[in-house]
Amino acid sequence: KAGVTQTPRYLIKTRGQQVTLSCSPISGHRSVSWYQQTPGQGLQFLFEYFSETQRNKGNFPGRFSGRQFSNSRSEMNVSTLELGDSALYLCASSEIEGGEQYFGPGTRLTVT
Amino acid sequence: EDQVTQSPEALRLQEGESSSLNCSYTVSGLRGLFWYRQDPGKGPEFLFTLYSAGEEKEKERLKATLTKKESFLHITAPKPEDSATYLCAVQAGGGFQKLVFGTGTRLLVSP
Numbered sequence: 001k002a003g004v005t006q007t008p009r010y011l012i013k014t015r016g017q018q019v020t021l022s023c024s025p026i027s028g029h030r031s032v033s034w035y036q037q038t039p040g041q042g043l044q045f046l047f048e049y050f051s052e053t054q055r056n057k058g059n060f061p062g063r064f065s066g067r068q069f070s071n072s073r074s075e076m077n078v079s080t081l082e083l084g085d086s087a088l089y090l091c092a093s094s095e096i097e098g099g100e101q102y103f104g105p106g107t108r109l110t111v112t
Numbered sequence: 113e114d115q116v117t118q119s120p121e122a123l124r125l126q127e128g129e130s131s132s133l134n135c136s137y138t139v140s141g142l143r144g145l146f147w148y149r150q151d152p153g154k155g156p157e158f159l160f161t162l163y164s165a166g167e168e169k170e171k172e173r174l175k176a177t178l179t180k181k182e183s184f185l186h187i188t189a190p191k192p193e194d195s196a197t198y199l200c201a202v203q204a205g206g207g208f209q210k211l212v213f214g215t216g217t218r219l220l221v222s223p
Binding site for chain 1: 155157211
């Protein structure tokens with residue numbers, strides 16, 4: 001089976017712009033979660049989706065949003081980018097609730 | 113608030129020198145404890161899930177154990193290719209997928 005794929009892999013944006021990141025889960029996986037990884041804060045939970053519904057959200061401002069499509073693919077959007085949003089954004093998929101979560105390679109976002 | 117603390121932050125071993133990494137946690141109703149390996153510039157790679165105290169799982173040179181307050185990742189006779197950051201995460205009960213991660217242990221195995 002193909003693993004979790006994320007696009008794009010690298011992105012450079014300017015402060016104030018917005019960005020959309022995409023995640024395709026492993027075939028058959030219906031749960032998708034997003035995480036932000038920075039050197040200072042480590043891996044932090046952003047939100048999770050199951051069957052197109054956001055089920056849980058982490059402690060991030062409203063500028064961070066996401067959605068999931070009927071084919072389980074997910075996107076996350078960050079509006080009005082700030083320098084502190086520079087990070088590795090990781091997507092993870094799971095077949096069942098509480099099951100193993102498999103991560104994609106991430107999207108490296110740099111905000112200048 | 114759920115918390116995960118990993119120690120040591122960094123560990124340097126000689127090839128063949130066995131050791132253990134520690135993961136201490138506080139969580140309201142542990143659903144599962146996860147171990148991941150992460151190489152630079154890559155996403156975390158799933159290693160193990162442990163669900164209850166006393167459980168143990170093995171994979172090649174790695175063995176993970178779980179108690180009510182902590183988990184250990186034992187590395188037996190490590191090789192240079194085991195060099196990576198090892199991450200521990202907990203998942204609380206409640207039906208959600210959220211993982212709370214520790215900051216990881218950076219392992220360097222020298223030949």
